[in-house]
Amino acid sequence: MVIISFKKSRKIGRNSFSITxxxxxxxxxxxxxxxxxxxxxxxxxxxxxxxxxxxxxxxxxxxxxxxxxxxxxxxxxxxxxxxxxxxxxxxxxxxxxxxxxxxxxxxxxxxxxxxxxxxxxxxxxxxxxxNTARMFNSKFLANYKTPRFKTNLGDIEYILDTLGKLEQTTIINLINECSSDDNRKAELLFHLWYLVSNYLINFNEEEKLSMNTLIWK
Missing domain, CATH: 3.40.1350.10 (Trna Endonuclease; Chain: A, domain 1)
Structure with missing residues (x-):
């Protein structure tokens, strides 16, 4: 029976010919x-x-x-x-x-x-x-799954409640629906990416994420 090692069977060192x-x-x-x-x-x-x-x-x-x-x-x-x-x-x-x-x-x-x-x-x-759209999405969202900055539960609930009323919309439309202030939009967008990265907001994972991506709860 094969035994899988979680200690790595070969040490990975620095390589001048590829990214490590x-x-x-x-x-x-x-x-x-x-x-x-x-x-x-x-x-x-x-x-x-x-x-x-x-x-x-x-x-x-x-x-x-x-x-x-x-x-x-x-x-x-x-x-x-x-x-x-x-x-x-x-x-x-x-x-x-x-x-x-x-x-x-x-x-x-x-x-x-x-x-x-x-x-x-x-x-x-x-x-x-x-190297697909799914990989691009995965790499981008990895930055938001466990963010360095604290999330605001009130903002999270507000985004989810607004999306629930719209049922299905684009990211840009949701942010615009939530606020007309540019600074506030930036704060809400950070929380929106957090929700997407943790599967609380859904989208088509096979299509490259953009502000025009269709999302739903």
Whole structure:
């Protein structure tokens, strides 16, 4: 039976050829390390998706043979879903998949075999699946989920009450309905993004957020 490590099977260091860093995961209450822009963007997506119960990076070390040489492969992410399904995810740019096909395929074959025998799914994600409107929304809203500034319960209730009367409207229309003062609108917009980021106000997650986005309770 495969054992997923939450201590990271490989330490991520600084890299002059790609973006590396850390993001605090509210979902996991821990820091998540990344070593590429794509990995960082996937982290934002995983944080936002409600069906994801938890995830971790560099989860497992997989041994495989490349010819007669024994090698090790560490995929990028492990994801556990609310319904019990589990995935091992590798993140790669499409260009790298094409240019490094011969090098990567033995690794991926070993990962597929391990996942198949352990009730896991192995998935390869590229920029096409990751760099989407949903990712843009996830990254933007991450700044408001646990804001540095205190929220005002009165403003939150006022926004929700006003939206309830309108039933469905755009963000700009709701803010204009709540106030005609520009400074007040800015305060209310901060609270509106907080409500959206915490799923108290809904919108179409597949469309890029804007002031003209349609919202509802």
């Amino acid at each position: 860093g850390q993001i605090f995961s509210v979902k996991n209450n821990s820091l998540i390390e990344f070593e590429s822009q794509l990995e960082r963007n996937l982290t934002y997506l995983l944080e936002r998706r409600r069906e994801v119960s938890m995830y971790c990076e560099q989860p497992i070390e997989i041994e495989y043979f490349d010819g007669n040489i024994k090698r090790k492969y560490i995929p990028d992410f492990y994801v556990q879903y609310q319904d019990g399904n589990q995935e091992i995810i590798e993140v790669k740019y499409e260009k790298d998949l094409l240019e490094k096909k011969d090098l990567l395929e033995p690794k991926f074959k070993a990962a597929r075999e391990l996942c198949s025998s352990n009730h896991l799914t192995f998935k390869i994600l590229t920029e096409k699946e990751i």
